[in-house]
Amino acid sequence: MASGVKPRVKVPKKATPGEAITIKTLISHQMESGQRKDKEGNIIPRSIINRFTCEFNGQLVTDITIEPAVSTNPYFQFEAIVPEAGDFKFTWYDDDGSVYDATKSIAMA
Amino acid sequence: MNYKALTAIAVALSLPLSAYADADDDTLVLNEEETLVTKTAAPAHLSDVMDEVMSGWHFRSDETQALQMDDFENPAMVFVDKAFDAWETVEGTEEKSCASCHDDVEESMAGVRAVYPKWNEQAGEVRTLAMQVNDCRENQMGAKPWKYTGGDMTAMEALISVQSRGMPVNVAIDGPVQSMWEQGKEMYYARTGQLELSCANCHEDSYGLMIRADHLSQGQINGFPTYRLKNAKLNNVHARFKGCVRDTRAETYKPGSSDFVALELYVASRGNGLAVEGPSVRN
Amino acid sequence: MEFSRRETLGLALGAAVMTVLPLRVSASIVDDRIAEFTGGADMADTGIELTAPEIAENGNTVPISVDAPGATAIMVLATGNPTPGVATFNFGPLAGSQSASTRIRLAGTQDVVAIAKLADGSFAKASAAVKVTIGGCGG
Numbered sequence: 001m002a003s004g005v006k007p008r009v010k011v012p013k014k015a016t017p018g019e020a021i022t023i024k025t026l027i028s029h030q031m032e033s034g035q036r037k038d039k040e041g042n043i044i045p046r047s048i049i050n051r052f053t054c055e056f057n058g059q060l061v062t063d064i065t066i067e068p069a070v071s072t073n074p075y076f077q078f079e080a081i082v083p084e085a086g087d088f089k090f091t092w093y094d095d096d097g098s099v100y101d102a103t104k105s106i107a108m109a
Numbered sequence: 110m111n112y113k114a115l116t117a118i119a120v121a122l123s124l125p126l127s128a129y130a131d132a133d134d135d136t137l138v139l140n141e142e143e144t145l146v147t148k149t150a151a152p153a154h155l156s157d158v159m160d161e162v163m164s165g166w167h168f169r170s171d172e173t174q175a176l177q178m179d180d181f182e183n184p185a186m187v188f189v190d191k192a193f194d195a196w197e198t199v200e201g202t203e204e205k206s207c208a209s210c211h212d213d214v215e216e217s218m219a220g221v222r223a224v225y226p227k228w229n230e231q232a233g234e235v236r237t238l239a240m241q242v243n244d245c246r247e248n249q250m251g252a253k254p255w256k257y258t259g260g261d262m263t264a265m266e267a268l269i270s271v272q273s274r275g276m277p278v279n280v281a282i283d284g285p286v287q288s289m290w291e292q293g294k295e296m297y298y299a300r301t302g303q304l305e306l307s308c309a310n311c312h313e314d315s316y317g318l319m320i321r322a323d324h325l326s327q328g329q330i331n332g333f334p335t336y337r338l339k340n341a342k343l344n345n346v347h348a349r350f351k352g353c354v355r356d357t358r359a360e361t362y363k364p365g366s367s368d369f370v371a372l373e374l375y376v377a378s379r380g381n382g383l384a385v386e387g388p389s390v391r392n
Numbered sequence: 393m394e395f396s397r398r399e400t401l402g403l404a405l406g407a408a409v410m411t412v413l414p415l416r417v418s419a420s421i422v423d424d425r426i427a428e429f430t431g432g433a434d435m436a437d438t439g440i441e442l443t444a445p446e447i448a449e450n451g452n453t454v455p456i457s458v459d460a461p462g463a464t465a466i467m468v469l470a471t472g473n474p475t476p477g478v479a480t481f482n483f484g485p486l487a488g489s490q491s492a493s494t495r496i497r498l499a500g501t502q503d504v505v506a507i508a509k510l511a512d513g514s515f516a517k518a519s520a521a522v523k524v525t526i527g528g529c530g531g
Contacts, residue, residue: 004260006191010181020488024181028188033497035474060484062492067477069470071453071495072341073184078481079488170449322525338450392449 005029007102009090014109015082023054023061026075027092027100033068049074051093057086082106131317132167132326137386140180143275145384152381154282158313164383165326165391168316173338176390185267185336185388188260188343192268195261201252210249215272222266222273223385226374228285235289235370238266239345257365258351263334263343270334270387278331278385280377289367293375296368302359308376323392328353329380330373332389343388346373422471422505429467429480429507430515439516440466442506451498451524459491460508460516466490472502498524 010024027049034046048068054061061080080088085108092100137145147164155162166174180186196207196214211217225238236244239262243254255262282290297308311320312328319325334343347364350372354361362368426435440460448454458466458481468478481492490508498504505519 004191006187008181008187008190022488026181026184026187028191055484056486059486061486061488062484063482064492065480065482067479068475069473069478069497071497073187075182075184075493075495077457077493079491081486081488083486170445170447172445172455173449175455176453338453341452 005092005094005098005100007090007092007100009088009102009104011088011104011106014107016109018081018083020079020081021106022077022079023088024075024077025052025054025090025102026073028073029092029094031068031070031072031074035068047095049092050095052076053091054078054080055089055091056080056082057084061088084108132163135167135171135174137164137166137174138178139274140178145275145386146277147383147386149277149382152378155379159327162329162380162383163316163327164380164386164389165329165332166386166389168324168326169390169392173390173392176336177386183336183388183390184341185334185343185390188264188336189267189271189388192261192264195265196268201246201250203249203251205250207245210245214268218269218272220273220276222270222387223276223279225280226286226370226377227281230285235286235374237346237365237370237373238269239347240365240370242266242269258345258348260342263345263348266334266345267343267388270385273385274387275384278377278380278383280374280381282374282378286374289371290374290378292368293371293373296372297375301354302357304357306357308353308372327379328376329383330376331380331383332386332391334387335389335391338390338392346376422469422476425467425469425476426505426507429509433515435507435515435517437517439463439510440506440508440518442468442504442518442520444504444520444522446521447523447525448498449525451500453495454498454522454524455493455495456504456520457491457493458506458508458518459489460506460510461490462511463490463508463516464511465509466492467507468496469505469507470496470498470502471505473497473499478504498522500524 005028007027012021015021029049031049032044032047036044038044046068048066050066052064052066062078064076066074085106088104088106090102137147139145147166148161151159151162166177176182199206222238226235229236239257242262242265246252247254300307308328311325316325316327330346334345337344347369350369351361351364440458442456442458444454444456458468460466463483465480465482467480469476470478478496479494483490501523503519503521505517507515507517509515
């Protein structure tokens with residue numbers, strides 16, 4: 001596991017049924033592009049978050065394929081429809097096989 | 110080609126970008142709730158050289174400014190979260206965490222960032238926030254000190270800074286700190302390095318102008334630690350000083366050295382009255 | 393400010409070097425990625441919006457957003473990067489809109505391209521020219 005990876009997610013606490021809400025996510029990650037060289041001139045191997053998904057009660061909101069041009073500490077903002085109370089599940093997939101996740105509950109207003 | 114010619118090129122090339130010149134008049138509203146003081150009357154000790162002090166926020170593009178206006182847009186806040194975990198983590202031979210002595214960070218650290226660097230009577234020295242953190246780690250917790258400019262330290266500085274956001278910087282410059290403040294002032298105006306540049310050449314005489322494609326600010330440090338787009342991480346004041354001194358092509362002082370403490374004390378006092386912004390977002 | 397002849401020459405040379413030219417990687421990589429995504433289909437120039445700053449303060453962190461109502465997927469390419477791929481957004485049944493924002497790296501001044509696969513199987517493309525400024529002291 002890459003060291004010190006920490007996710008951060010913003011989801012409103014409440015929504016009305018069927019409402020589209022805005023979600024913001026960020027995860028601390030170096031996103032080593034595979035283009036940089038170390039002091040000895042050797043290529044530093046690529047090590048990035050390559051995929052991010054967001055599901056609500058098991059249904060897909062978004063599934064993002066990520067390539068090395070996404071900045072360090074990758075940030076995504078998108079909208080989700082909330083048909084009922086439940087849980088958002090966020091999952092980040094690391095090149096090194098690690099998987100990081102976060103869950104946020106939302107209630108009906 | 111001499112430095113004058115280089116500067117002329119930079120100035121000539123910056124003309125097409127003249128829309129960037131001068132600080133802007135935008136308002137820094139945090140999380141759509143709190144308006145921060147980013148321009149204010151210069152403190153009395155600066156009244157001979159400038160009328161108004163301005164946050165570096167005014168010298169950045171709209172896109173960069175926006176990153177600091179919302180705590181979920183601000184990439185530094187994930188490091189604040191990390192430092193919050195560290196705050197509650199027991200470390201060292203004394204089996205203590207920060208919280209063991211200081212309890213709730215939101216209460217105990219409110220207002221702290223605004224008055225640092227400050228005199229520590231017991232130790233008989235001027236201390237920066239980072240020095241104080243490491244003193245706690247070594248002498249209260251029995252833990253290893255953090256690297257002065259390392260990620261653990263800058264994150265902790267950010268966590269502590271957040272508790273004072275919006276409060277006016279209010280660094281004391283008299284009494285026991287006065288001699289160190291004078292030393293810092295001397296450093297600020299001393300030309301250094303092969304380029305023979307003082308802090309004042311860029312940040313007092315030339316703020317608002319372009320240096321190549323970058324916009325010179327007043328070099329205020331009310332926003333530190335700052336998340337820089339350039340290196341995509343939190344940077345503390347001494348790390349930034351080191352970069353500036355290096356860019357004058359001088360041998361730099363060490364982060365944490367008494368020279369940089371003196372400079373930080375003086376530079377911090379030039380922002381007395383501006384709101385604490387840390388962790389800010391800058392280029 | 394006065395300059396000697398040599399300094400003036402240096403000035404012109406310096407200015408020429410510092411003028412930023414748009415980057416281009418081999419066009420075929422970009423074309424291949426687009427062909428792979430669209431299957432070679434034509435792309436309309438309406439139906440997708442790509443928002444990016446005209447001038448990016450730092451190429452390390454450039455905010456962009458894409459919006460293509462009704463799209464099932466949007467692919468973003470940085471045509472001047474050593475590897476042009478940025479991200480592909482796939483929208484599920486609970487997407488509140490077919491839009492997203494992120495922050496990307498641009499190796500220099502270049503065109504950013506976004507291509508949407510629309511619900512009817514057709515494609516739409518938008519592009520934005522982003523000037524990436526060089527740093528002040530020390531780059």
